[in-house]
Amino acid sequence: MSERFAYVNGEILAETEASVSIRDMGLVYGDSVFDTARTFGGILFKLAEHVDRLLDSLAYARIDAGMSRAEFIDATERLVAANLPMLRDGEDYWVTIRVTSGLQSFDGEPARNTGATVVIDCIPIPLRARAPFFKHGIEARIAERCRIAPQAISPNAKTNNYLNMILAQKEISAAYPGAWALMPDQNGNLAEGAGCNFFVVKDGEVMTPATEFVLAGVSRQVVSDLCRDLGIPLRETDLPLETALQAQEAFFTSTSLCACPVASLNGHAFSSGVPGPVTQRIMDGFAQVAGMDYVAQYLNFLSDSVPGTGL
Incomplete structure (x- = not known):
């Protein structure tokens, strides 16, 4: 069968x-x-x-x-x-x-x-398409299309209408093949990637947008719990682009990605490498919670092909 x-x-x-x-x-x-x-x-x-x-x-x-x-x-x-x-x-x-x-x-x-x-x-899970992200990190690009305002549809309701995110990803894919769309909220602060939550690490502190504007991801919660257990400061806050560009590390979380390093944002490379030291601790902790080396699983399917989001 x-x-x-x-x-x-x-x-x-x-x-x-x-x-x-x-x-x-x-x-x-x-x-x-x-x-x-x-x-x-x-x-x-x-x-x-x-x-x-x-x-x-x-x-x-x-x-x-x-x-x-x-x-x-x-x-x-x-x-x-x-x-x-x-x-x-x-x-x-x-x-x-x-x-x-x-x-x-x-x-x-x-x-x-x-x-x-x-x-x-x-x-x-699109392991082949996403494997390069775990080798080289994700290239994140900010879409012009903002996330739907919470006054219209709550970002914490997972509706089957993903057109808002799909259009943002199409916009970015057309200009930057292999890049992942990161959407702003209606105030211009960074919100979430297409289908994933966004985190930055600045001076040892992890920051991520508040759930008023983004989905409260299950993997996001795993990272929150890990930061508490590992003694890593975590703050939910508005995240302007300027703040993100001052960070040393960044990563996305999602059900399939778990935690995956972001190498650059709008062409600006994060200085701590791929992954940075705090991101690495979180990824290692995530693997322990999952009971599996998920990074090795992805890298087992690594090729020279252009990465894809699978969206």
């Missing part, structure tokens, strides 16, 4: 058999939320935390999933177990739960919407 499975509304099906309606509100209006965990060595990491955040997003979007926290966890664990035989050597999965508000209804017709649509799937 070489085809992966997906979970759709209570059933685990082969991916080629899994489908949703063209009238699904997630497709029609983007009325949907999601959350993505990952595996390390085939074992799910921080799944409960991802499901808790999914439940928060569902409440924000006013979507009744018709499933409990325990049911989401059980369905996800069963799907990953079904897909483990298809996991290639040295690789791991992104595991995404998506929930939409169900089917669109039409005036004068019987109601079609019988409840939410729940889809869970597994896809390989």
Whole structure:
């Protein structure tokens, strides 16, 4: 069996058999939320935390999933177990739960919407595309397009409408192939990368934008806990570009990247190398929490190809 499975509304099906309606509100209006965990060595990491955040997003979007926290966890664990035989050597999965508000209804017709649509799937983490980031660091470039203001849509609700970030990444990719988009907030301070949180290290202190303007990432929280445990000062604060350029180190965090060094920002190279000493301590600590040398996993797939975000 070489085809992966997906979970759709209570059933685990082969991916080629899994489908949703063209009238699904997630497709029609983007009325949907999601959350993505990952595996390390085939074992799910921080799944409960991802499901808790999914439940928060569902409440924000006013979507009744018709499933409990325990049911989401059980369905996800069963799907990953079904897909483990298809996991290639040295690789791991992104595991995404998506929930939409169900089917669109039409005036004068019987109601079609019988409840939410729940889809869970597994896809390989883009280790090949992202491996160069762990060798050379990430080239970050600030996009002209700002992050959606929290007064419009909370950055802490993970909605399936990623167009804001996708357009920012397309803008940067067109001008700087292989670079990663970093978006400002509506006040001009640095917010978050496309799909990841941003940190700088200045004079031994780690700084990161506050969750008023950025997603409270699960990996971001791992780093926060590590800084506390390692005695590294951490501050959530507005992060102007000038402050970031005065830093000696920078890194991104995300579910797949964990913690990954940023080599430069808008062409300005950070002075402490790739990775800098504080970033290295955090990366080492993250590997211990994950129970796996994730950097070595990435570097095992290193090639001379142009890096890519996978977005």
